[in-house]
Amino acid sequence: MTILIIGAAGQLGTELCLRSKERGYKFVGVDYNELDITNESSTMAFVDQVKPTVIINAAAYTAVDRAETDIASAFAVNREGPLYLARSCVKADIPLLHVSTDYVFDGEKSTPYHETDAPNPGGVYGQSKLEGETAVANTLDKFITLRTAWVFSATGQNFVRTILRLAQQRDELSVVADQTGAPTWAGDIAEVLLEIVDRIHQGKAITWGLYHYTGVPVTTWHAFAETICQQAFNLGMLRKKPFIKPISTSEYPTAAKRPQNSALACARIQEELLISQADWRKGLEHVLIQWKKNNELST
Numbered sequence: 001m002t003i004l005i006i007g008a009a010g011q012l013g014t015e016l017c018l019r020s021k022e023r024g025y026k027f028v029g030v031d032y033n034e035l036d037i038t039n040e041s042s043t044m045a046f047v048d049q050v051k052p053t054v055i056i057n058a059a060a061y062t063a064v065d066r067a068e069t070d071i072a073s074a075f076a077v078n079r080e081g082p083l084y085l086a087r088s089c090v091k092a093d094i095p096l097l098h099v100s101t102d103y104v105f106d107g108e109k110s111t112p113y114h115e116t117d118a119p120n121p122g123g124v125y126g127q128s129k130l131e132g133e134t135a136v137a138n139t140l141d142k143f144i145t146l147r148t149a150w151v152f153s154a155t156g157q158n159f160v161r162t163i164l165r166l167a168q169q170r171d172e173l174s175v176v177a178d179q180t181g182a183p184t185w186a187g188d189i190a191e192v193l194l195e196i197v198d199r200i201h202q203g204k205a206i207t208w209g210l211y212h213y214t215g216v217p218v219t220t221w222h223a224f225a226e227t228i229c230q231q232a233f234n235l236g237m238l239r240k241k242p243f244i245k246p247i248s249t250s251e252y253p254t255a256a257k258r259p260q261n262s263a264l265a266c267a268r269i270q271e272e273l274l275i276s277q278a279d280w281r282k283g284l285e286h287v288l289i290q291w292k293k294n295n296e297l298s299t
């Protein structure tokens with residue numbers, strides 16, 4: 001078994017490589033500098049050469065606001081890239097595990113979104129990811145598309161890093177309190193994907209298709225920021241907790257519209273693949289402890 005991990009240097013890709021290694025799996029991890037998935041012929045040739053038994057696509061154009069003006073790049077990476085990977089999977093007769101986002105929804109529903117709910121993205125990033133999902137589903141049968149949300153990890157830029165940095169510099173922060181969703185540790189997503197790889201490897205039956213997976217519990221950006229500061233304070237990474245002022249979406253304008261509610265219902269993955277949701281607060285603690293150990297973002 002060889003897993004080909006695309007987007008290996010990103011938040012999720014890094015965790016996938018780390019955990020594949022820990023599990024003793026044979027894997028090849030590549031990022032943009034080694035393979036540009038927007039180039040069809042090099043993608044096909046690369047897959048031909050590596051001969052993986054499964055591909056995990058953790059690569060994406062994730063700059064949500066920049067995507068509003070950098071439209072062609074967002075679609076190239078988020079729609080064309082998955083399409084070319086799906087085509088190479090068809091040619092090699094192997095499955096593709098792909099990752100998508102809560103931003104495919106408009107956020108106007110008051111309860112969690114199911115896989116059967118109609119998407120209606122509010123911006124370029126969400127639209128490009130949705131078209132990537134469709135390209136995968138229309139190209140091959142053996143695929144899993146895992147929609148997730150509010151991803152954080154010890155690598156890369158994310159909300160946790162931003163809040164901790166600001167909390168170390170300021171006495172007061174303002175954070176949006178009227179958007180709900182579920183933070184998800186990249187380490188937990190990686191475990192989910194590798195559990196699926198295990199099932200494939202063991203020849204267990206798999207219901208292919210679209211799944212939702214996020215951490216629990218559902219929260220707001222404001223409450224997430226409170227938890228980050230509390231945990232960082234408990235770990236001695238903050239001398240004092242800042243006051244976190246709850247603000248509304250209209251007080252924090254962004255280029256791309258965010259869904260007001262992006263909670264994803266995750267019953268299907270539990271029923272079909274026996275995968276339960278992890279508590280993101282545990283993942284958060286792992287990330288903070290890792291930074292503390294590495295002297296990263298310490299006071």
Ligand SMILES: NC(=O)c1ccc[n+]([C@@H]2O[C@H](COP(=O)([O-])OP(=O)(O)OC[C@H]3O[C@@H](n4cnc5c(N)ncnc54)[C@H](OP(=O)(O)O)[C@@H]3O)[C@@H](O)[C@H]2O)c1
Nearest residue numbers: 007010011012032036037059060062099101148149150151
């Ligand atoms: N981040 C979130 O909050 C969030 C929320 C919901 C869903 N998701 C989804 O979760 C998945 C993983 O996200 P993440 O946060 O781990 O993303 P990330 O940290 O931004 O990593 C994405 C990786 O893909 C690489 N990449 C970009 N263009 C590429 C190309 N043309 N060919 C090959 N690699 C390319 C990037 O390289 P460069 O850095 O060099 O560009 C980066 O290393 C994505 O599908 C994303 O849409 C993320």
